[in-house]
Amino acid sequence: MATTPIQLNKTQQASQAARLAQVRPELATAYGVALGRWMGDRKLMLLGLPIVTQGYRSSAEQDAVFAQGRETPYQIHLLRKACGLDDVSAAEAKLIVTYKRGGQSNHNHLPSWALDVAHLQADGSVKWDNAALLLFARLMRAADERITWGADWDRDGQTVDEHFQDWPHFELVG
Numbered sequence: 155m156a157t158t159p160i161q162l163n164k165t166q167q168a169s170q171a172a173r174l175a176q177v178r179p180e181l182a183t184a185y186g187v188a189l190g191r192w193m194g195d196r197k198l199m200l201l202g203l204p205i206v207t208q209g210y211r212s213s214a215e216q217d218a219v220f221a222q223g224r225e226t227p228y229q230i231h232l233l234r235k236a237c238g239l240d241d242v243s244a245a246e247a248k249l250i251v252t253y254k255r256g257g258q259s260n261h262n263h264l265p266s267w268a269l270d271v272a273h274l275q276a277d278g279s280v281k282w283d284n285a286a287l288l289l290f291a292r293l294m295r296a297a298d299e300r301i302t303w304g305a306d307w308d309r310d311g312q313t314v315d316e317h318f319q320d321w322p323h324f325e326l327v328g
């Protein structure tokens with residue numbers, strides 16, 4: 155069975171470059187190395203093409219994300235609209251996705267100390283798959299051992315011992 159390689163269109167390429175330009179250079183470099191290794195592995199590419207879904211996030215955007223799972227959908231809508239973000243789905247509005255308020259997240263620095271990763275699929279959809287993120291995390295840590303993964307905050311190689319697992323999240327602090 156022939157498979158078409160997943161490729162970013164021009165708009166997606168531009169948005170990836172813009173997000174990475176707002177991330178700490180060492181973190182962006184490590185991401186580039188990990189991405190290159192992933193793309194060079196046909197089996198890994200079957201899981202999708204890694205993309206950065208978030209680099210820098212303003213404090214206002216962070217407050218809007220913090221509101222998910224805590225405020226009404228309408229309040230979330232207003233917070234998102236105020237900082238130019240599209241609405242989240244009703245299901246997403248009910249989910250707590252962060253414990254950090256505006257200014258507290260490592261995404262709120264400029265350049266950002268953190269980036270979030272997902273996998274673009276051949277059909278154009280974006281998937282957050284823990285198993286795929288685990289494999290990507292290994293490449294990120296291999297690229298730069300100072301990187302901390304959000305599903306292994308204590309960096310012991312285990313994900314089950316974490317109180318809060320932020321699977322898409324990678325950060326380089328200090």
Ligand SMILES: [Zn+2]
Binds near residue numbers: 320322323324
């Ligand atoms: Zn994150």
